[in-house]
Amino acid sequence: MKSGRLLLALSIISRVGVVTILCALALLTHYHNLKSAYNHPRLVELSSGKTARFAYEYTDKFLSLFGEPEVEARKSGGMTWSIRLAGVPFTDPVAALSVLAKNHRWELGFALGLIIPLSLAFIFGRVFCSYICPASLLFFTISRIRKLLSPIFYFPDLKMNRGFSWGILAGGLVMAVYFSHGIWIFILPYFAVGQTIYAGIASGTLSVALGSLILFSALDLFLGKQFTCRYVCPTGRLLGFIGRKSPITIQRDASTCLDSCQSCIDVCPMKVQPKYDESIDCSICGECLTVCPPQCLSIGLRKKPTSTQT
Amino acid sequence: MVLPLIEKLPLVAQVKLRRFLRPPGAQKEALFLQNCIACGQCANVCPNQCIDLYGIEAGLENLGTPRITARAQACILCMACTQVCPTDALEKLEPTKEGKRAVQMGIAVLSEDLCYSFAGRTCGVCYRACPLPGEAMTIGLFEQPHVHAEHCIGCGLCEQACIKMPQAIRIIPRLELEETEATKAESS
Structure with missing residues (x-):
């Protein structure tokens, strides 16, 4: 129970951290601009005592801890789709x-950026979804709102085939070939969040991606708990597929598990069934650990498949 | 009844927004769109804040890709965006004279009837803004500018600097040049 709460808290903290990083990267655009303009004495004079100037000066001090501030600042940038943090590139597998x-070809740096996301998926499974994805923080909040309002309203929980998101992946790829890669802004929730944050902070405009974000939120609110994560998001499905045999996953102690208890199945946002030793699509969010009455669930190394599973 | 509605949707660009430039180092438009994944890193790193990202207004094929409005804020050719592009949609260039000469964003075209210098009032602002003075642009009597199309890289600094409203010198974006070339090749 305790470890479940810990994981849940960790997932919220890390996702809030990711949103903060996205905001900071968008603000970095203004930093670059001030940096190139700062030599102008009139600008320095005008900006004294303003919040922007304080932010600029503290960013400058922070970056100069690592080296030349201008060079260091250029090492980070981008959105969740393709991002560089301190010079390390991260590439989305869908991208x-x-x-x-x-x-039909990859740039070397682009392909190297795949290493960290793919190895994360191989080792931990769908861990991106509950620890990194900024959109899932929104959907997590919406699922809590559903829970709060459930005594008053009726919220349906639609069950669909998981193949739906494979279809969206294929459809998105066809659209990307026909139009351009920009259409993923509408399809991937976390890209929509990144685009909205960037457009809002760096350009001061409303992004069209906000529309699809509102649509996804409505789907989540009215069709099912974390509906988008389960049936719409192609990245989640892809990462779940890559990590279907991940060494670290949810474990069940069959000797203490209660026969009639269904609480882990009811609470799981990804509709995984830990009770039946199913771990595909598990994002290690820790929700089932918090509700399991005999505490028979744990996160650990995957056991060897037993002969009954064939 | 449905078809006109579908045509109204901004799936394909209704109005060709051709006054926008691509960032420096961009390849031909078709190749650029093949490579650009709309990650926004070029816009993020631009110290001049001249790059912004397309919304839906220019169709789905341009969604999220970078653009430069030269009259509002022209490219200063610092080449920061070419260094960070993850997919080689922007070729890597150095902020040197050679790197600047390799840029092809468009070609500046002067309207002599609008230009102050051609009306006998000495101006020469565009020449002073040009990153390749003497090569891409030379000045004559009364500081009358002459654009040399074979050397002009289309950064748009002259268009931004022009004191005439509307501007007497404009950049024809590379996309438009490619299209006119294609139509010329078809007709001949």
Whole structure:
């Protein structure tokens, strides 16, 4: 129970951290601009005592801890789709697929950026969804709102085939080849969040991606708990597929598990069934650990498959 | 009844928004769109804040891709965006004279009937803004500018600097040049 709460808290903290990083990267645009303009004495004079100037000066001090501030600042940038943090590139697997489908080749740095996301998926499974994805923080909040309002309103829980998001992945790839890679802004919730944050902070405009974000939120509110994560998001499905045999996953102690208890199945946002030793699509969010009455669930190394599973 | 509605949807660009430039180092438009994944890193790193991202107004094919409005804020050719592009949609260039010469964003075209210098009032602002003075642009009597199309890289600094409203010098974006070339090749 305690470890479940810990994981849940960790997932919320890390996702809030990711949103903060996205905001900071968008603000970095203004930093670059001030940096190139700061030599102008009149600008310095005008900006004294303003919040922007304080932010600028503290960013400058922070970056100069690592080296030349201008060079260091250029090492980070981008959105969740393709991001560089301190010079390390991260590439979305869907972006890589999209480029492969349209262009039939990868840039070296782009392909190297796949290493960290893919190895995370191989080791931990769908851990991106509950620890990194900024959109899932929104959907997590909406699922809590559903829970709060459930005594007053009726919220349906639609059950669909998981193949739906494979279809969206295929459809998105076709659209990307026909139009351009930009259409993923509408399809991927976390890209929509990144685009909205960037457009809002760096350009001061409302992004069209906000529309799809509102649509996804409505789907989540009215069709099912974390509906978008389960049936719409192609990245989640892809990462779940990659990590279906991940060594670290949810474990059940069959000797203490209660026969009639269904609480882990009811609470799981990804509709995984830990009770039946199903771990595909598990994002290690820790929700089932908090509700399991005999505490028979734990996160650990995957056991060898027993002979009964064939 | 439905078809006109579908045509109204901004799936394909209704109005060709051709006054926008691509960032420096961009390849031909078709190749650029193949490579650009709309990650926004070029816009993020631009110290001049001249790059912004397309919304839906220019169709789905341009969604999220970078653009430069030269009259509002022209590219200063610092080449920061070419260094960070993850997919090689923007070729890597250095902020040197050679790097600047490799840029092809468009070609500046002067309207002599609008230009102050051609009306006998000495101006020469565009020449002073040009990153390749003497090569891409030379000045004659009364500081009358002459654009040399074979050397002009289309950064748009002259268009931004022009004191005439509307501007006497404009950049024809590379996309438009490619299209006119294609139509010329078809007709001949």
